[in-house]
Structures are given as structure tokens and as C-alpha cells.
Amino acid sequence: MQRESTHPEHAEQIEARCPPGRTDGYDAGTKMNELIFIVEEAPEGGFTAQALGASIFAEADDWNELQSQVRDAVRCHFEEDERPKVVRLHYVREELLAT
Numbered sequence: 001m002q003r004e005s006t007h008p009e010h011a012e013q014i015e016a017r018c019p020p021g022r023t024d025g026y027d028a029g030t031k032m033n034e035l036i037f038i039v040e041e042a043p044e045g046g047f048t049a050q051a052l053g054a055s056i057f058a059e060a061d062d063w064n065e066l067q068s069q070v071r072d073a074v075r076c077h078f079e080e081d082e083r084p085k086v087v088r089l090h091y092v093r094e095e096l097l098a099t
Helices: 008-015 063-077
Strands: 034-041 047-051 057-060 086-091
Touching: 034 063, 047 063, 057 063, 063 086
Parallel strands: 034 086
Antiparallel strands: 034 047, 047 057
16 A cells, blocks of 8 residues: 655655656666665654665555565666665664653
């Protein structure tokens, strides 16, 4: 189940799964070996993932679905011969501790 984004800056990416052009500065023809996603818990539940160095955003209700959404987004964003060999999900959890 794909949820509607609460992030207005990502609305365009969710409306069109495979946009015809890129505006993220990615140079087609340059192969990326690794792509890192910063994963955070969404305030409304579930997870969000934002790629570093590419305009790719994914969100899902659970971890397995997020992995699937990220794979799909990477396949959509890159041509087959340009896809990174490794996609890393870096889970960030912010916690405040009282002292």
C-alpha cells in the first residue's frame, strides 16, 4: 500500500512513478556504485527513505514494504546499465534523553 506523502516537496515524485526527465543534477551515463538512503520513522507511522545524491523518495507502512518501494524507485530512476550495485538503507532514529 503506497501512502500519500505529507511532504509537499515530494508530491511531484509520488504523482509520477517514472518521471520523463531528471532535475536532480544526475549525469546520465555515470555509473553509481552505491546509493545510500536515509530512513526515518514517519510521524504518522511507517517509514520514509530519501536518497543522498539523487532525487528519490519512498515511503511505506513497514520495513519489508519500504525495501520493495526503494528497489522499485531505484529501478524507475536509473537505466539498467546505470543502476548502483549496492543500495544501503541507513536507519536514523532520533531520541531525546532527559538529563
